[in-house]
Amino acid sequence: MVKDLVCGMMVDHRSPGAVYDYRGKTYYFCHENCKKQFEQDPEKYIDKEKQDAPEPEQD
Ligand SMILES: [Zn+2]
Numbered sequence: 652m653v654k655d656l657v658c659g660m661m662v663d664h665r666s667p668g669a670v671y672d673y674r675g676k677t678y679y680f681c682h683e684n685c686k687k688q689f690e691q692d693p694e695k696y697i698d699k700e701k702q703d704a705p706e707p708e709q710d
Pocket of ligand 1: 655657658659660680681682685
């Protein structure tokens with residue numbers, strides 16, 4: 652499971668609602684709407700995540 656950085660939900664990365672590649676990393680979202688918000692200002696959500704918790708591991 653990975654965290655949707657926009658809404659904070661945990662998302663199954665094997666069947667996410669939406670996926671977005673940014674600066675060589677793949678981000679997963681529960682829904683297209685969350686992806687669209689992330690696209691508009693990725694750094695805002697990435698910076699927030701760094702403060703909250705370590706990077707999620709991918710298997
Ligand atoms: Zn979401």
